[in-house]
Amino acid sequence: MIHVENLTKYYNDFCAVDGISVDIHKGEVLGLLGPNGAGKTTTLRMLTGYFMPTSGTIRVKDYLLDENLLEIKKLMGYLPESAPLYHNMLVYDYLDYVAGIRGMDKNQRISRIRQLVDLCGLDEIMHRSIHELSKGLNQRVGLAHAMMTDPEILILDEPTSGLDPNQIVEIRNIIRKIGKEKTVILSTHILSEVEATCDRVVIINKGKIVADDIMENLKQSVGQKYFIHLDLLNADFQDVHDQLSRIEGVKAIEKTQDAQNDDLSIRLECESTVDLRETIYQTIKQTSWILIEFHQETKTLETVFRELTKED
Amino acid sequence: MQQVIRICKKELKDYFISPIAYIVISIFLLVTGWFFFTTFFYYNQADLRNFLGLLPITFSFLIPAVTMRLFSEEMNVGSYELLLTLPVTFKDILLGKFLAGVLFVAAALVPTLAYPICIAFMGQLDWGPVAGGYLGALLLGAAFVAVGLFSSSLTRNQIIAFIVGMAICFSLTLIDKMLFFFPSSLLGVIGYLGADFHFQNIAKGIVDSRDILYFLSIVFIGLYGTHLVMQEKS
Numbered sequence: 001m002i003h004v005e006n007l008t009k010y011y012n013d014f015c016a017v018d019g020i021s022v023d024i025h026k027g028e029v030l031g032l033l034g035p036n037g038a039g040k041t042t043t044l045r046m047l048t049g050y051f052m053p054t055s056g057t058i059r060v061k062d063y064l065l066d067e068n069l070l071e072i073k074k075l076m077g078y079l080p081e082s083a084p085l086y087h088n089m090l091v092y093d094y095l096d097y098v099a100g101i102r103g104m105d106k107n108q109r110i111s112r113i114r115q116l117v118d119l120c121g122l123d124e125i126m127h128r129s130i131h132e133l134s135k136g137l138n139q140r141v142g143l144a145h146a147m148m149t150d151p152e153i154l155i156l157d158e159p160t161s162g163l164d165p166n167q168i169v170e171i172r173n174i175i176r177k178i179g180k181e182k183t184v185i186l187s188t189h190i191l192s193e194v195e196a197t198c199d200r201v202v203i204i205n206k207g208k209i210v211a212d213d214i215m216e217n218l219k220q221s222v223g224q225k226y227f228i229h230l231d232l233l234n235a236d237f238q239d240v241h242d243q244l245s246r247i248e249g250v251k252a253i254e255k256t257q258d259a260q261n262d263d264l265s266i267r268l269e270c271e272s273t274v275d276l277r278e279t280i281y282q283t284i285k286q287t288s289w290i291l292i293e294f295h296q297e298t299k300t301l302e303t304v305f306r307e308l309t310k311e312d
Numbered sequence: 313m314q315q316v317i318r319i320c321k322k323e324l325k326d327y328f329i330s331p332i333a334y335i336v337i338s339i340f341l342l343v344t345g346w347f348f349f350t351t352f353f354y355y356n357q358a359d360l361r362n363f364l365g366l367l368p369i370t371f372s373f374l375i376p377a378v379t380m381r382l383f384s385e386e387m388n389v390g391s392y393e394l395l396l397t398l399p400v401t402f403k404d405i406l407l408g409k410f411l412a413g414v415l416f417v418a419a420a421l422v423p424t425l426a427y428p429i430c431i432a433f434m435g436q437l438d439w440g441p442v443a444g445g446y447l448g449a450l451l452l453g454a455a456f457v458a459v460g461l462f463s464s465s466l467t468r469n470q471i472i473a474f475i476v477g478m479a480i481c482f483s484l485t486l487i488d489k490m491l492f493f494f495p496s497s498l499l500g501v502i503g504y505l506g507a508d509f510h511f512q513n514i515a516k517g518i519v520d521s522r523d524i525l526y527f528l529s530i531v532f533i534g535l536y537g538t539h540l541v542m543q544e545k546s
Contacts, residue, residue: 070401101399
């Protein structure tokens with residue numbers, strides 16, 4: 001659907017995006033992830049034709065970006081970061097204006113705007129001026145703007161920033177619903193958002209792609225170890241350390257700081273080749289320690305993200 | 313072309329739903345009306361010369377005030393990003409905004425038609441110079457709108473856009489009054505650059521292709537400059 005090759009963007013001497021190549025398929029929800037200033041917004045702006053790349057090619061369907069920009073714009077719906085809409089217009093007037101520019105006739109416009117009102121929950125605010133709207137409502141109007149023609153490609157730049165938790169869940173539901181049929185590209189630095197909505201993740205750092213994979217693979221790909229957390233009562237750290245370090249596969253034992261009251265919280269670092277949970281339980285069973293918590297730390301996207309983008 | 317009209321309509325609507333249009337037009341009518349009628353009966357001549365003579369100076373103030381927001385505001389709010397990613401070309405945007413500015417100037421000129429109509433009742437009015445005057449006013453307006461658009465594209469700050477636009481319009485108006493500052497060999501060229509000089513030619517009722525060409529060139533240079541500036545920004 002979208003084919004990006006060697007995309008590079010310089011702002012004077014500063015290289016914001018450095019040779020990105022990626023293929024995005026139809027019906028995919030792609031999360032573009034990266035720390036602040038990694039080049040996410042710049043990449044999206046080039047995809048939508050707002051910025052011209054310094055070098056590299058973007059091909060959408062059969063259209064080349066520098067030749068058929070207008071055709072590509074017709075296929076795309078774009079919501080920029082923080083949805084900068086015209087402040088002095090009414091919500092209805094604004095949506096009507098966008099529908100007009102998108103080439104819809106009068107009847108189409110009314111029925112489509114009605115659908116979007118239901119989808120984005122705008123019925124209370126249709127006749128209010130955009131500058132009166134809260135951040136979240138503004139964002140929803142922006143989403144309606146992006147989805148006006150039911151575009152094949154939807155590009156969202158930090159779609160949930162500034163929303164309250166309920167709205168975040170709503171917007172994510174909308175994105176997932178759209179993502180079943182359409183191609184969605186969204187950028188964010190909120191990791192749980194990617195986990196909740198995306199099929200595939202591209203992590204960029206300092207303008208370069210550092211990871212590009214489906215979610216499951218990505219989680220497995222980094223690191224050779226996992227952690228087990230234990231909370232014990234009636235136990236002494238030295239004693240615990242002695243007993244548990246005898247188990248084969250345990251690489252290190254450390255006391256974690258968040259221990260409350262009398263209980264002892266420890267973290268075991270284990271090799272990922274074996275599952276040690278049973279052995280650890282059997283060991284604890286033979287002592288007089290009281291086990292009040294026992295869990296394995298699953299490798300979250302957060303750990304992956306931090307390992308890939310850490311400074312060194 | 314349809315996109316141009318849609319953008320133009322939206323910009324015009326913006327002017328007329330906010331107080332800007334009414335304030336600017338009222339001030340324009342007050343200033344021109346005052347200067348025109350205070351001396352009108354004193355001269356005792358049935359023509360519009362006083363009104364038209366002052367027009368380039370009033371336009372130098374008013375038009376940059378009208379056009380200053382056209383690009384600056386969009387860039388400041390960020391809505392320019394939304395606009396440019398809709399299926400429109402930059403040419404559509406530029407022409408739409410330019411057309412909206414010109415139509416606004418026309419709207420401001422419409423109430424002044426009351427002057428020639430009043431005068432026609434009082435004396436023998438020669439309609440030739442009046443028609444020429446209004447044609448010239450529109451051309452002058454279009455040229456200044458193009459200059460205003462250009463200055464608006466330079467900055468996100470509307471006040472700076474206004475001041476730069478006003479400075480350029482003023483220089484164009486007054487340059488042929490300042491000829492004594494220039495070496496004599498350049499007088500012909502620089503005199504020709506003056507907007508007032510060309511405007512007064514048309515306002516006399518003589519529609520010369522050279523004067524029309526002058527205004528159209530200013531329009532073209534202004535719009536092309538805007539195009540270059542905005543191109544540079546992406």
